[in-house]
Amino acid sequence: MDFGLSAVQRNRCDRIFEEASARWGGSLASGDPDVTRQDFKLAGKIGLTGLALPTEVGGGGLTALDTALCLEAFGRACPDTGLAFAVAAHLLACAVPVRDFASDQVRDQLLAGLVTGEVIASNAMTEDDAGSDIGNIRVTATPVGDGYVLNGEKSWASNAVIADLIVTYAVTDPKAGFLGLSAFAVPADLPGITLGEPLPKMGLAGCPAGRVHFDNCHVPAEFLLGEEGQGAAIFQHSMAWERACLFGIYLGLMERQLADCVERAGQRRQFGRRIAEFQAVSHRIAVMKQRLEAARLLLYRACWLLDQEEEHVSAVALSKVAVSEAAVANSLDAIQIFGGAGYLAGGAEEQLRDSVPTTLFSGTTEIQRELVARELGL
Template identity: 65%
Template sequence: MDFELSPIQRERYAGIGTAVAERFAEHETCTDPELVRLAWKDAASIGLTGLCLPEEYGGAGLGALDTALGLEAFGRSCSDMGLVFGVAAHLLSCAVTVSEFGTGEARELLAGMAAGDLIAGNAMTEDEAGSDVGRIRTTATRSGEQYLLEGEKSFVSNAPIADVFVTYAVTDPSAGFLGISAFAVPRELDGVVVGPPLPKMGLNGCLAARVRFEGCVVPAHYRLGAEGAGGAIFQQSMAWERGCLFAAYLGLMERQLAECVGRTTDRRQFGRKIAGFQAVSHRIARMRQRLESARLLLYRACWLLEQGRTDVSAIAMAKTAVSEAAVANSLDAMQLFGSAGYLAGAGIEEQLRDCLPTTIFSGTTEIQLELIARETGL
């Protein structure tokens, strides 16, 4: 085993972190679509929208682990986790899917995705279907060289500013899991209706909305993979998302830990620094332990994915460890900052709100535990 990053990896990590810190030094979380798109262009100029996309389309051609390291640096240096999450979701659940399974005109979308000119949204979740892919009700009926798409997706990250939607629909109702197909749907097609932005508790820099397909005619060349392969394609996209996206939260926890150390060494009570109280120092020690434990699991899961060994349990354990550590550490940070952390402006309350949904999106913690149990032989 070798736990050291290579000189190239360290240099790339530091370079991304420095570039992000410079570009987003004065950036504040915003929900104005035009301002959000400008922030995306800044992220794209650093190469964050194309980390693992093929070089021939303008990407960096990185593997899973190096992609995770890039997103970790992004999350460490940018306080707008909504923006970080939106870029990562665009890259991992959408662009990677188009890269691996798209052909012809669908692959022509990749250059725009890598450059950040085309923003993608993953249109999978429905009111009655989340991790249970088999319950989706959106249909795609084939007629010659096109499909008629009908249905509604209930929560699509990036939807208000998205230019293309990677979506899943039933093409053969009698085939169950094998009757689902995947599509890359340009927003410009007639019948794509994007609802207003959804109000959320956190990750406000990532706009989300419902998306309806009303008699939307999609050319067959926008289908991803073979007809009926949508379920398997979705599972592969989740391997990338669960494995790499959560590295951004390692970056957030690293930044948060440094803020807590600074706070507790600067603040004095009862004649001494509060870091000198065991109740405080042990809380910080636990924060670091959670962070480093989660980091090891995530790096291992990404390394396995990079080796072509999609280990479902390794990815699920990493996702669970990172999400639970992010929530626990944010609660600890709130205690360490006290009333100052509860007030808007210090950043701690925003970190907590941004971390809470990690136990829900990309499959809830309960779903991850079921996957781990199943892989354990239960």
């Protein structure tokens, strides 16, 4: 068991951290879709939008673990966590299933643009009555002679506002239950697709999310991912990558946050002493460090198991819960350490707002615990 990173891994992460810091180190989320599109292209130049995509199309060809390490460096460098989330969702929930399940024709058509960030992808699964319960999907894809006709609405899709590609899931056989769901990589400019306005959100402002409406949208057959009825399996495959790797962003956020808290505790003086000398403060920071390191080990292990093609469902679920709960708890602690300054917009306050949705997206904490319970035979 080796807990060290290789020189190649360290150098790759250092490069990403330095380049991302130079571009985004002092910036905050704008929420402007045009700015986000420009940022995607810059992320593409750094290599972030194609970390796990094939080298033959310009991608990094990285494993899940190396992808997570790079996203961790990105999250540590970039205070716009919404942008980091947008890039990771594009890569893991969208580009990965195109990589693994698209026809050769569609892979050739899409992957190079996904690598560079010229093509921005949105994952559209959630509906008003189908969040954790994907068996309740109501968007339909009716087979026709040369493809499918999609009808219905997705209620929440990250990047939808600026998307060039929609990776979505629809019912092709209503009688087949779980096996009646199919996956599609749909160009967003097809007739019959309407992308909604940006949804107002608590946090992650740098990721413009919106609704996606399909109105008799004809999708050529080549844009089907995998085979008919494989949609649920394809979705779970993409979620394994997202749950295992995306949360590296929050390891980076917590690393940056911890350093800020240590600096604050060392500089802020009350009652004639540095607040670091008060055990209530120093122990709070020690617990923040404990949460971060425990979450990091679980995340690295989950990614390693995914790379080894070993059983990883429970490990990924445990990792996701550990990182998300640590991010929320550490952000609350950071606000306490910064006091009144922590309540001002930006900094710890923004970190908390960006951390809260970690317990919801990619499968809620309750769903992750259910996966663990099932593996235990409960």
